[in-house]
Amino acid sequence: MSKFLRLAHDLINTRHITMINIYKGEYHIKLDKSGLTNIQGVTLFGIGFIERDNTNIIIKEHVEPENYKIVSEWIKKNEDL
Numbered sequence: 399m400s401k402f403l404r405l406a407h408d409l410i411n412t413r414h415i416t417m418i419n420i421y422k423g424e425y426h427i428k429l430d431k432s433g434l435t436n437i438q439g440v441t442l443f444g445i446g447f448i449e450r451d452n453t454n455i456i457i458k459e460h461v462e463p464e465n466y467k468i469v470s471e472w473i474k475k476n477e478d479l
Contacts (some may be wrong), residue, residue: 403469405464406468410455414430415427415428418469420473423459423460424459426454428453429455
């Protein structure tokens with residue numbers, strides 16, 4: 399099994415994939431938070447909170463056909479695992 403899934407502009411460590419939701423024409427890839435960094439913060443002058451959570455990747459067939467094909471082939475190749 400490949401350790402990385404190479405998309406057009408992303409390289410995903412497959413050990414961090416916890417779930418892939420398959421919908422008609424799109425994939426929702428859920429990643430484990432433990433291996434990723436989140437940016438969090440609070441503004442000093444005023445009220446606010448900044449948070450970046452990069453644990454979900456959504457790939458839509460009509461928007462990113464190349465990535466959709468790559469993930470489809472990867473899923474098919476790893477169905478028996």
